[in-house]
Amino acid sequence: xxxxxxxxxxxxxxxxxxxxxxxxxxxxxxxxxxxxxxxxxxxxxxxxxxxxxxxxxxxxxxxxxxxxxxxxxxxxxxxxxxxxxxxxxxxxxxxxxxxxxxxxxxxxxxxxxxxxxxxxxxxxxxxxxxxxxxxxxxxxxxxxxxxxxxxxxxxxxxxxxxxxxxxxxxxxxxxxxxxxxxxxxxxxxxxxxxxxxxxxxxxxxxxxxxxxxxxxxxxxxxxxxxxxxxxxxxxxxxxxxxxxxxxxxxxxxxxxxxxxxxxxxxxxxxxxxxxxxxxxxxxxxxxxxxxxxxxxxxxxxxxxxxxxxxxxxxxxxxxxxxxxxxxxxxxxxxxxxxxxxxxxxxxxxxxxxxxxxxxxxxxxxxxxxxxxxxxxxxxxxxxxxxxxxxxxxxxxxxxxxxxxxxxxxxxxxxxxxxxxxxxxxxxxxxxxxxxxxxxxxxxx
RNA sequence: GCGCCAUUGGUGAAGUGGUUAACACGCUGGUUUGUGGCACCAGUAUGCAAGGGUUCGAUCCCCUUAUGACGCCCCA
Numbered sequence: 001x002x003x004x005x006x007x008x009x010x011x012x013x014x015x016x017x018x019x020x021x022x023x024x025x026x027x028x029x030x031x032x033x034x035x036x037x038x039x040x041x042x043x044x045x046x047x048x049x050x051x052x053x054x055x056x057x058x059x060x061x062x063x064x065x066x067x068x069x070x071x072x073x074x075x076x077x078x079x080x081x082x083x084x085x086x087x088x089x090x091x092x093x094x095x096x097x098x099x100x101x102x103x104x105x106x107x108x109x110x111x112x113x114x115x116x117x118x119x120x121x122x123x124x125x126x127x128x129x130x131x132x133x134x135x136x137x138x139x140x141x142x143x144x145x146x147x148x149x150x151x152x153x154x155x156x157x158x159x160x161x162x163x164x165x166x167x168x169x170x171x172x173x174x175x176x177x178x179x180x181x182x183x184x185x186x187x188x189x190x191x192x193x194x195x196x197x198x199x200x201x202x203x204x205x206x207x208x209x210x211x212x213x214x215x216x217x218x219x220x221x222x223x224x225x226x227x228x229x230x231x232x233x234x235x236x237x238x239x240x241x242x243x244x245x246x247x248x249x250x251x252x253x254x255x256x257x258x259x260x261x262x263x264x265x266x267x268x269x270x271x272x273x274x275x276x277x278x279x280x281x282x283x284x285x286x287x288x289x290x291x292x293x294x295x296x297x298x299x300x301x302x303x304x305x306x307x308x309x310x311x312x313x314x315x316x317x318x319x320x321x322x323x324x325x326x327x328x329x330x331x332x333x334x335x336x337x338x339x340x341x342x343x344x345x346x347x348x349x350x351x352x353x354x355x356x357x358x359x360x361x362x363x364x365x366x367x368x369x370x371x372x373x374x375x376x377x378x379x380x381x382x383x384x385x386x387x388x389x390x391x392x393x394x395x396x397x398x399x400x401x402x403x404x405x406x407x408x409x410x411x412x413x414x415x416x417x418x419x420x421x422x423x424x425x426x427x428x429x430x431x432x433x434x435x436x437x438x439x440x441x442x443x444x
Numbered sequence: 445g446c447g448c449c450a451u452u453g454g455u456g457a458a459g460u461g462g463u464u465a466a467c468a469c470g471c472u473g474g475u476u477u478g479u480g481g482c483a484c485c486a487g488u489a490u491g492c493a494a495g496g497g498u499u500c501g502a503u504c505c506c507c508u509u510a511u512g513a514c515g516c517c518c519c520a
Contacts (some may be wrong), residue, residue, distance in 0.1 A: 003511055062445070115445080117514060126520065193517065283520060308520035336478055346474045369472080371480025384479065399480080
């Protein structure tokens with residue numbers, strides 16, 4: 001048997017409906033914030049990621065899918081969304097658009113050659129947004145609140161926002177040096193990974209899981225102490241705007257983002273749900289004022305955010321958030337003989353065009369089995385086609401719930417369904433029944 | 445890249461170095477000459493991830509590969 005590739009997933013059935021729903025909600029919220037959709041290619045020049053994300057990051061040094069195409073070009077499957085968006089911004093000269101800043105969002109698959117585990121796949125779907133062309137701290141706050149609002153809109157309650165600032169390049173470099181100076185005399189007391197990190201990315205030592213209780217680590221210099229005045233003011237402004245936007249957040253000086261291009265504001269949004277695996281970060285982002293220039297474009301301040309949809313969907317499931325996913329059809333058409341079957345085919349098409357969700361029998365089941373099938377499909381109504389009825393221009397309709405049967409005129413079927421289904425909907429809106437799961441969507 | 449555990453019908457799974465691989469659900473048919481969801485009866489893996497090895501004999505032991513779960517590194 002040919003199996004799917006490691007760490008990739010087939011999406012179908014109920015799960016696919018959930019993803020589609022999440023996609024729709026993302027579109028809806030993004031539209032309100034006036035972000036426009038952008039789709040960039042999954043394949044890009046290898047160089048884009050090497051120059052953009054940083055040669056030393058693991059993501060680029062050992063986790064990309066690289067190949068040489070038939071024309072000898074070095075291609076990489078995108079491991080994240082930002083680099084492609086910035087490439088597009090430069091290539092399409094969006095910086096020349098009078099309508100600044102450019103606010104875009106994307107939603108697509110990314111590829112990382114990693115060992116799969118809980119919350120991590122090789123093919124992952126992320127949505128994210130980028131604001132290109134503004135250094136206003138309000139954009140930082142807005143991107144964070146936008147992300148939070150998407151989670152809220154979907155019904156997630158247990159989320160936590162952690163923010164930090166890396167400062168501008170000058171502050172960042174000074175801090176990095178201070179850290180190296182601080183840790184170097186004691187590095188032997190730390191784990192092997194940390195010894196390696198001291199050389200490659202000393203900021204990472206700060207959130208080491210093994211050495212987290214080490215007093216030396218706890219007393220390590222904090223980013224905030226190394227900010228120059230401008231960076232500190234900027235960070236304060238971001239916090240002021242977050243308060244205006246009523247976003248609850250915590251400052252976590254240990255947040256270090258994985259990609260080299262970040263400076264100033266960085267943030268992560270965690271799901272605080274029982275049962276989430278080791279990877280409980282739903283999404284993260286930050287400001288990257290240097291990336292555009294680094295990729296050969298004009299100096300352009302930008303900020304962005306990205307979220308793994310797989311993790312988001314898991315969080316929704318773990319929090320048991322009710323979703324408006326319908327798994328019902330309006331009508332199932334049953335038949336036995338060929339004449340009835342032809343009429344069923346014709347009638348189902350007519351009714352579908354009239355706006356109803358209609359299904360019928362395709363594999364020659366017995367009438368009894370067709371009833372079971374209608375039941376499985378959660379058909380609200382069942383039409384039992386009978387040659388004799390049809391000859392009289394009539395059809396027998398059965399309400400699945402009440403078991404009531406009525407013989408009605410074929411000419412009246414659309415009117416009949418409209419009325420009956422409309423009544424049901426009204427009942428649902430009043431929500432007289434116990435919704436134990438996913439039939440109703442309650443606004444808070 | 446490293447570690448640990450796993451892989452048995454449509455599904456959830458039990459199980460053993462040796463004639464017919466439990467049980468449950470589902471599915472199909474019947475009891476019911478065209479009305480289901482209940483009940484009862486019958487049928488439903490020549491097969492235990494793939495390949496190789498050990499053995500008189502392997503689903504069970506060993507090796508390799510693939511995939512899955514979880515963790516480390518790293519990251520969303």
